[in-house]
Amino acid sequence: MTKLAFLGLGVMGYPMAGHLQAAGHEVCVYNRTTAKAEKWVDQHGGTHAPTPREAADGADFVMSCVGNDDDLRSVCLGDDGAFAGMKTGATFVDHTTVSAKVTEELYAAAKEAGLGYVDAPISGGQAGAENGQLSIMCGGDEDIYAAAEPVMNTYAKLCRRIGGSGAGQMTKMANQIAIAGLVQGLSEALHFAEKAGLDGRSVVEVISQGAAGSWQMANRYETMLDDKFDHGFAVDWMRKDLGICLDTANENGASLPVTALVDQYYKDVQKMGGGRWDTSSLFKRLRKLG
Incomplete structure (x- = not known):
């Protein structure tokens, strides 16, 4: 069992987090709309937290699947952001489709905080997320990716590192x-x-x-x-x-x-x-x- 956090319970994130919980991991979720996080816990088990920081506290891996660059920054940075709650050596895995610019920015911020960072956008649509059959294209340091890959494989049919940070995006x-x-x-x-x-x-x-x-x-x-x-x-x-x-x-x-x-x-x-x-x-x- 691995302690995980999942940030963002949209049409993709909701089932992806569910697969992680079903695989036996200890999952804490965060969503801007608390009612959705409560619904997820009722359906799948696990726990939810009121901020990304609290969800990420003690987690080995923190996964995100949010809307855009600004949404991603908001769940990563600041006093209530995930980076502030993550322990040294933990890894942040971002499944959002965002710009290479914000990926570079957050990769650098994670590195400075002693954290790993993998950009891991997904393809396969809602059906792929629900069936655990997503294609995941990744960028990041080789050793960090290697540690995160088994977790991502929980909802992937193919997960591959293409290159360094930003290559996934x-x-x-x-x-x-x-x-x-x-x-x-x-x-x-x-x-x-x-x-x-x-x-x-x-x-x-x-x-x-x-x-x-x-x-x-x-x-x-x-x-x-x-x-x-x-x-x-x-x-x-x-x-x-x-x-x-x-x-x-x-x-x-x-x-x-x-x-x-x-x-x-x-x-x-x-x-x-x-x-x-x-x-x-x-x-x-x-x-x-x-």
Whole structure:
């Protein structure tokens, strides 16, 4: 049994923390909305604390899965932040998708405080979190990662260190860049099929078995054709992530013309009232355009 803290009980963090408790670890959770932390304890056991610092007290590993850069800073730093409560030699593992800049900042702060730090953004969506089948891309010191990997494997189908601090976040950016283009391509293919008078399901049945096949096609084409988007990864969050990608590309010189274009298409979806729709709602935008 390992003493753990988990900060952030959103659609991803809630089941991830549950897997840790079910595996026999001693888990203390923190969430800004206390009622959600109480609900988690009622469902899974463990304990909850009113501040990140108190949740992290005595923990060997502190995991976080929050919203953005500012949210992450708030649970790490300050008098009530986790770093203030962590014992020397403990490790902070961040599963949030954030900028490389805040990762560098917090890695340095953790190092100064005698703590380990692993940036470990995740992919696999809510279903992956619930089923313990997430892909975790990690950055950080090799020995710190090696110690944290068995804990992360509790909810992972694949967990890998890509490189030093920040490498996990950079890999997650590559992931989101790839998804943006794939979803737009799938949306255009289904839109074209409809305009050509073809049955979309029959089209996908054939093309999914060849080079056009993808996770997005296998898992999203039916809901797209049925005009159902109240599930999955929200457009608001995707735009946050793509903003990080585009800002980083401006710094490192990468050319991301398709990503920039798709980001603007997602902006159109937001204007349609679809900020909380699944990212596959790019298809709904095309249908609206006619």
